[in-house]
Structures are given as C-alpha cells and as structure tokens.
Amino acid sequence: MMEGKINILVVEDEAIIADHIIVALRLLGCRPWGPAMNLEEAMGYVKRGPVDLALIDINLNGKHDGIELGHHLKNQGQIPHVFLTANTDPKTVQEAKKTVPMGFIVKPFQRSELYSNIEIAMSNWRLMQSISSPQAEAESVSQPVAGERMIYVQVNGQRVRLFTDEIVMVTSSHVYVEIEMQDGQKHLIRSSMGQILESLPDSRFVRIHRSHIVNISYVERFDGRYLKLHGQSIPVSKSQKHHLLERLPRLGG
Numbered sequence: 001m002m003e004g005k006i007n008i009l010v011v012e013d014e015a016i017i018a019d020h021i022i023v024a025l026r027l028l029g030c031r032p033w034g035p036a037m038n039l040e041e042a043m044g045y046v047k048r049g050p051v052d053l054a055l056i057d058i059n060l061n062g063k064h065d066g067i068e069l070g071h072h073l074k075n076q077g078q079i080p081h082v083f084l085t086a087n088t089d090p091k092t093v094q095e096a097k098k099t100v101p102m103g104f105i106v107k108p109f110q111r112s113e114l115y116s117n118i119e120i121a122m123s124n125w126r127l128m129q130s131i132s133s134p135q136a137e138a139e140s141v142s143q144p145v146a147g148e149r150m151i152y153v154q155v156n157g158q159r160v161r162l163f164t165d166e167i168v169m170v171t172s173s174h175v176y177v178e179i180e181m182q183d184g185q186k187h188l189i190r191s192s193m194g195q196i197l198e199s200l201p202d203s204r205f206v207r208i209h210r211s212h213i214v215n216i217s218y219v220e221r222f223d224g225r226y227l228k229l230h231g232q233s234i235p236v237s238k239s240q241k242h243h244l245l246e247r248l249p250r251l252g253g
Contacts, residue, residue, distance in 0.1 A: 005183065006122065009054040010034040011042045011069065012084065013061055017107070021055065021084075024111045030118070039065040043072070049149060050163040051079050053121060055105075058085040058096060070099030078150075080125040082117055084109075126159070151199050153179070153189045160187065164204065168230045170196055170213040182218070182230075206247050208236045216247055 008030050012018040018035035025032040033051060036042035038060055045051060054073060058066040066083065073081050082103035083096050096104065102121035105113060150163050166182040172193050179187045179196075197205065197213055207213045208227060218229045222244070226233040236244055 005029070005031045006118070007031050007033060007050050007052045008118070009036065009042065009045050009051045009079075011036045011054060011056040011060070011066060013037045013057060017057075021114070024114050027111065028115050028118070039069055042069050046073070046076075046079065050166065052161075053102075053118065053125075054079055054081040056081050056083055058083050058092060059087065064092075064095065067095050067099060070096065070101060074099045080121055082121050149201075153187060153191075155187050155189060162187070164201055164215075165217070167200070167205075168215055168218050169232075169234070170200075170205075172211040180230075206240075206244060208234065208240045208244055210237065219248060222248060 006029075008025055010018055010021050010025070010032055012021060012035050015035075018037075022032045022035065033045050034041075036045055042054070042056070046054070054069070056066040056069055058064060060066055066085075070081050070083065073079050080102040081099070082105060083101050084105050084107060085092065085096075086107040088106055093104070102124055103117040105117050149165055150161050152159050152161055154160075162179065162181070167179055168182055169180045170193070171178045171180070173188070175190060175192075176188050177191050177193060177196050179189065181187070193207070193210070193213060197207055200213070204215050204217055205213055206216055212234050214227060214229060214234060220228040220230075222228070222236070224241075225236060227236050227244070228234075
C-alpha cells in the first residue's frame with residue numbers, strides 16, 4: 001500500500017487491460033484517472049489535472065502515440081511517466097528512451113511489478129526535481145510560475161507539490177501556516193500569510209481575516225459575518241468584508 005493518494009493517469013486503449021490496471025491501482029491505494037483511450041483524451045486529462053504520474057501504453061490503436069505523449073510530458077517537465085508495452089523490440093525501446101521515462105513495464109505484469117515501478121518512478125522523480133531546483137528546496141514556499149496550477153512547500157524537510165485547485169484554506173499559526181486540502185490532509189509549514197498569499201493565484205484565493213485565506217471555489221455561503229466552506233464557519237473581518245463581497249457578489253449578507 002502506498003503512502004498518500006497518488007493521482008495516476010491510465011492511458012490504455014484495450015478496455016480489459018485498462019480495467020485491470022485501474023483495479024490494481026485502487027488496491028494499491030492510488031487514485032486512477034481514465035482510462036484515456038487515445039492521445040487526445042490523454043492530453044485532456046493532463047491539461048485538467050491533477051496528475052502525479054502517467055502510465056502509458058506505447059501502441060495506441062497500432063501507432064506509437066504513447067511515445068508522442070511521452071515527449072510532450074518530457075518537454076512539459078511536470079509529470080513523470082512509465083511505459084506499458086508488450087513490445088520489447090530494440091527499435092521501440094530506443095524510441096521510448098528518448099522521452100526519459102521513469103519506468104518500462106512489460107505486459108502482462110503482476111500487481112507487485114506495478115507497485116514497485118510506481119514507487120521507484122516517484123522516488124526518482126522527486127530526486128530529479130530536487131537536484132534540478134536547489135533554490136526551490138531552500139524556500140518554504142515556491143513562487144508561482146505563469147500558467148502552472150501548483151506550488152511546492154517544505155514539509156518536514158521534504159519538498160511537497162500541492163495543486164492549488166485542491167487547497168481549501170490557509171490558517172495562520174504563529175510563525176507557521178496550516179494548509180488544508182480538499183481531501184482533509186493538512187500541511188504545516190514555516191511561512192508568513194503574506195508569503196503564502198503571493199504564491200497562490202489571486203483569481204481563486206482571498207484573505208478574509210488576518211488568520212485566514214480561503215479558496216473561493218469552495219465557498220458555500222456568507223451570512224455577513226461568517227463564511228461557510230468545506231463544512232466550516234470562518235470569521236470574516238470587517239476590513240476584509242468589502243473585498244470579499246467584490247469577489248462573491250451573489251453571496252451578499
């Protein structure tokens with residue numbers, strides 16, 4: 001069983017094999033997306049996210065579309081991939097290598113092989129990211145990059161990727177801030193509210209109190225004093241009320 005939920009995109013055009021992979025991933029504690037049956041569907045999942053790893057069949061409908069997707073992910077540099085294939089001929093292997101995959105699984109395979117490849121792939125990917133971004137390792141919160149929907153934070157000495165779409169709320173706790181995720185996970189990091197707010201997209205996040213920043217996508221209602229989101233009631237300061245209403249005019253109060 002894996003630690004934490006890993007979002008894995010399954011790119012496989014044979015329905016029976018795709019179902020087998022998805023069942024195996026769920027048993028391993030992963031969160032499977034798909035299956036994507038072709039390159040276009042796969043690109044749609046990648047664009048929408050969040051995807052932590054892609055399992056890609058090389059031959060989609062008899063073509064090497066899987067390798068084309070691998071090249072896209074390599075150039076994008078945000079999502080690692082592992083190839084699944086029944087073809088181990090030298091030409092296919094050499095073409096696959098050019099995409100720098102984190103693994104190569106030969107069909108048919110056992111669940112244990114899937115598990116070990118995913119674990120090694122994610123471990124190697126994290127190592128590559130830390131080596132290529134030493135400055136980001138030294139920061140408690142990464143600065144946002146235009147077009148990206150994620151930030152990196154330091155949690156217990158490790159660099160952790162968080163998708164901003166899944167962040168519900170940020171709460172101040174002295175010299176620390178607590179980041180609460182949509183799935184209930186909470187991450188405590190050493191940072192100021194100002195620093196974390198600068199790292200989050202202003203189209204989604206607003207500060208409603210000196211101790212609270214919220215993702216307006218999760219807001220349920222506002223009664224004039226308290227904001228209801230994700231099953232919690234959060235106080236809104238008088239100084240931030242007007243700013244909040246500008247962002248959420250239909251909630252009133």
